[in-house]
Amino acid sequence: MAFERVLTRNVGNSDALTLRGYRKTGGYDALEKALRMEPDAIIEEVKKSGLRGRGGAGFPAGMKWSFIPQKDPNQARYLVCNADESEPGTFKDRLLMENDPHQLIEGCAICCYAVRAETCYIYIRGEYTKAAAVLERALKEAYEDGILGDGVMKSKFKLNMYVHRGAGAYICGEETGMLESLEGKRGQPRVKPPFPAVVGAFGSPTVINNVETLCNVPHIVSRGADWFKSIGTDERNTGPKLYAISGHVERPGTYEHPIGITFREMLDAAGGVWRGRNLKAFIPGGASAPILPASSIDIKMDFDTVAKAGSMLGSAAVIVMDETVCMVRSVARLAKFFNHESCGQCTPCREGTNWMELILKRLEHGEGRESDAALLKSVAGNVGGNSLCALGDAAVGPVKSLVERFPDEIDAHVRERRCPFPQYRYF
Amino acid sequence: MPKLTINDRTVEVPPGTNLIDAGIKVGVQIPHYCYHPRLSVVGQCRMCLVEISQGGKKMPKLQAGCSTPAGEGMEVRTDTPEVREAQKGMMEFFLINHPLDCPICDQAGECGLQDYSFKHGVAYSRFQYEDKRTYPGRERIPLGPNVILNMNRCIQCTRCVRFTHEIAKTGELGFFNRGARTEIGTFPGRELDNPLSTCVVDICPVGALTSTRFRFAERVFYLDKKPSICTGCDVGCNITVEHRRGDIKRYKPRFNPEVNDYWMCDYGRSTFERYKTVPRLRTCRVRDENGTNGSATATGWKEAIDAVHRLLRQRSAEGAVAFLGSGFLTNEEAWLAGRLADIVGTPHRSVPVDPGAGWTIPNLKGGLTGGELAPNRRGAEMLGLRPGLTELDETLGAPKKSNGKEAADTIDHDELLLGDGASRCAVLVVLDSDFGKAAYSPETVERLRRAKTLIVLGWADSPLAKAADVALPVATHTEKDGTFVNLEWRAQRFNAAFPAPAQVRSTVEVLADLLSRFDPAWGDLTAGKVFDRIAAEVPAFAGLQWRTLPATGASLHVPGSEAMMSDTAAQSVPEIS
């Protein structure tokens, strides 16, 4: 593709792991430029760029930054970088952190300067030991070089940045769950309001942004919002985007495309469905996104189009499933995931995810009833929209799409009293 | 002050009030499990989902009433099909994994699940082909000496966890594991043994936490519940006496934000057990006057009162008459006893109390710490039993009969219980046979027995009562009316929860009867009448009225009564006329 790689430009360039190597590619120029700008001007620029959160919800980043109260100069403010990438199918942030740690540090630093936060925590999931080590090394270099610490790049701006390792909990990717976890508690999401922008980490205003979102920031600062806006489908879907494609494709991996590429183009870039098989279904945005059938192959992969099609772009983690895949088993696996990862505090999610997993397992084991499809839909309806955080909504996405888009497969399971697809011992 | 409507009823509430509390103000009950007014808001149970519109625009999702502060112009609805559907859904979620063991569950009858499934649930189950989640081996875990956990019944509302962290501040309980396997419990090897531990049973909306003391004692729907005051210490926790036909099964805290808030201590809850374990004095007993060696014989009330009257009249010339009070006396009883002592003309009055361990009952002002194991030492002293009170009240028209002793030389409780005061007494009237531990010590009984005549009133047939020349059976505090004054000088009323046994009268009646023997003008009295006389005569009680005394009590006009006082109270004992 004739598309310039922006976020992943240093992937494969092991030189960029060091500060000197990163500087050679123009690194930290954006931070230097930012430090000469008014903080509010940076927020305006990011707002103008139309950058939307790359973590899943797609909330405009500049807007988020502008919510941080600035009245009290003595108030502590925090940036928490969400590097708790746990959404099944998602592995783009790991790539960014392991290959270009300074890009993330630079993005975090610019964000901190813009919202006047003096402390940044990079909350990285505990399993990413390599990425954590890479980041730690990069942070050390940045401190030694005066990029972090008292007086960032010889300015009056003071910034401390730390890596905080999680310990294995998907729910800590939810922003308030992450804050709780950062504070040393169980990662149980908080009730909102108050929102983190007002009462966040340690009771102070806090911005929480995804790794990929923050990695976009240096490029917006150095090349301008208009350049950023020139990439993408429309005003609301701008910029380069990492698409992680996995499952039954020839060349799974992370691909950088302008936002709004069609799924067919993406699939072609990844070598198409493997072994020459036919596409059956795909998940466009990580495990939480409702599954789309093969007929949606020409969908534009941006936030709004995917939402209109009854799914979500989420983290743009695409899982491709070929014709041999049992949808019931796949959804049951996702239901098991959500049941395992539900924090257990709110009723619909705790009980509902468990119940859905039990029903789906029963179906897969050939003990389904005719009423199960309706039951699944009803239980999913009681979970979705009623839970404390978004995990409940996420958990019902795949289930609802199974009932609505693949009713024949459920019927086949019930009718034949077994799974019509090849069996495995493990579930 | 935001003004909003809830189901079309308009309500104005202080800023920050949540929708559940706002609803209560206008009689709209928003069902909830995890929300408790004194615990942090966690929004977990999702039972309180409501529909909110603002400016005619409906919010896309239902909102939790507990975590949504009332906002100006909000239109809240709890009766739309969406809300009903959500409530039904939540009830289903609560019940799918809840055991159907109501017939053997202590909570049945006061169970949040039962109540809400009746109101908001459905009568059938769609959870037919799956197995209920169980916690094998965690069906009857003693969390501590007072609380037993049945994890199968838990609905994970975490009220108990938050209680131990936020109210008791001891943090024994925690929320463990996650997802459908979340459970509550203590760290291995730790016990839930804080002095307030049983409160977690009260706030548990289901039968997961049950009280060791109350476990299997009675079906709650058979219990009669009457408001009362705890006699465990001088905090004066407001309680509900719960009994079946006079057999007390438990005390539960009764909400009073000024005193004990929603809480009470484990010791207080155990105090009713005295009424069952200590033998009861059931009839009047009078010993043959000719010899103290003779055994006391059961008599009727008339003979007994006659005997006391005669003894007080005759023997008071032979030596001192002393009144040994009790911190368990009500204000009314103490006042009448004081008047009786006035008539007899004796300064020898005192109120012994056992010092307490000092449990702190948390409330919004920080908490009250009891220091005495009796509820009313202050009231009893103030109203007539303080040592050295010699001034006779001329208005009572009692015959003046001074025994000529100096006030400083009064025979007080130290003298009686630890010294040899009793041997100087011609008559010693002990107003409560259960005034403290000393009533059960053979040594103390022997000391008190040195009085020529020993008259004992009381509900307990304690060794002291057994040693008495005249023993008069009177009601326990659950069988009579009265008021206590707590350590903050708050007068709190209680009423009989059930009648006293036959042959047992209230101390007020007995003292009124005695007073009438000296002066018929006294006539029949009830606690209420006595209280109103106290209110008329004692400035500290001015303006109070038995009938209108609020359920949460009233502060007395005493210096420092509004302030929190733990033991500085002694220094500011008010002078009464």
Added chain:
Amino acid sequence: MSVSEPRPTPPAVAAPPLWPGWTPESRDQLADLRTRYPTAEAVLLPALHIAQRICGGWLPDEAIRAVAQELELPESKVYGVVTFYDLFHQNPVGRHRIRVCTNLSCQIRGAEEIMEVLHQELGVGEEEVTPDGRCSYVHFECLGSCDTAPMMMVDDDYHENLTPKRAREILKGLK
């Protein structure tokens, strides 16, 4: 060894490592961590990671108590945190801890067969330790390596693009 055969009684397992106490380096680490956060409680997750390393990969109750004391937190709170996160273990683990991603992307590319290989090769069930204390394995949720499915994590290392043969080789290489 076939799965259906009764397993030989494991040799007497050495007494579980009790809490040996904070090492000097860990004390320095903790002191440094405290400067990073405004509250002591926030040090809890890193402190538990450190304690788990000291205890050989799991957290006996004694270690949990030690962390609670160190940070002046109620034990119940620390215990709640330990039981919440997947990476903290309350039971002894093997010298090598194997985590197999079995989430959707890996499942549809054969993670279940990898699990089967582990079961056969190690002869113990999930979360059990081989009699020689060498390995323990669990199935795990997504480890963020979906493009190289199926994969497993052995201690801190990712082993990607697995086949049953490759998995067997990796197991053999573990000492």
